[in-house]
Amino acid sequence: MSARISWTAGVPAGASASTSTPLGDCNTCAGETPAVQDIRALLATIPDPEIPAISIVDLGIVRAVRDDCVIITPTYSGCPATHFIEQSIRNALDEAGFRHVRIETTLSPPWTSDWISDEGHEKLRAYGIAPPPRGAVSASLRNDTHAQCPRCGSMNTAEISRFGSTPCKALWRCNACAEPFDRFKCH
Ligand SMILES: [Zn+2]
Secondary structure, eight states: OOSOOOOGGGOOTTOOGGGOOOSSOOTTOTTOOHHHHHHHHHHTTOBOSSOTTSBTTTTTOEEEEETTEEEEOOSSTTOTHHHHHHHHHHHHHHHTTOTTOEEEEOOSSOOOGGGSOHHHHHHHHHHTEEOOOTTHHHHHHTTOOOOOOTTTOOSOEEEEESOOSSTTEEEEEETTTOOEEEEEOOO
């Protein structure tokens, strides 16, 4: 590898200690190295295997990117797509010359559909999948969430099955236009 990146002890030369980079959601971290920016751009090109219209970054499963490590949180602990996503990331990193970058999985804090980006919401809707409402975790405890039909926009909808085409989606039907649609499960 060329050009070792001097990012030891979390504090780059010339920066005060108070600007150390926290681990976590680093989308707005200042002082990202070019390598981190390249890795982040690479990840944004990897589609979710179940919903190819959105990337794994849109989905919010990429929790942190460092120059030696990518940390992901799967959407659903039993989701069979998780292994496939890890393999896709591995292949993309290897092909781009980032063989030294590890992939780590963390289950805490658990993924929530609130982590889906605004862009991800738009892409889901355009793809015909009802995006989850913001704050869905607390709403679903009251069991009064309603999905908006991604085709006609009606709120007159009903859940047909907890299990849609994949474990991460539920099958719903719109009473206004009579079309079934997938809805991202809230958890
Ligand atoms: Zn409809």
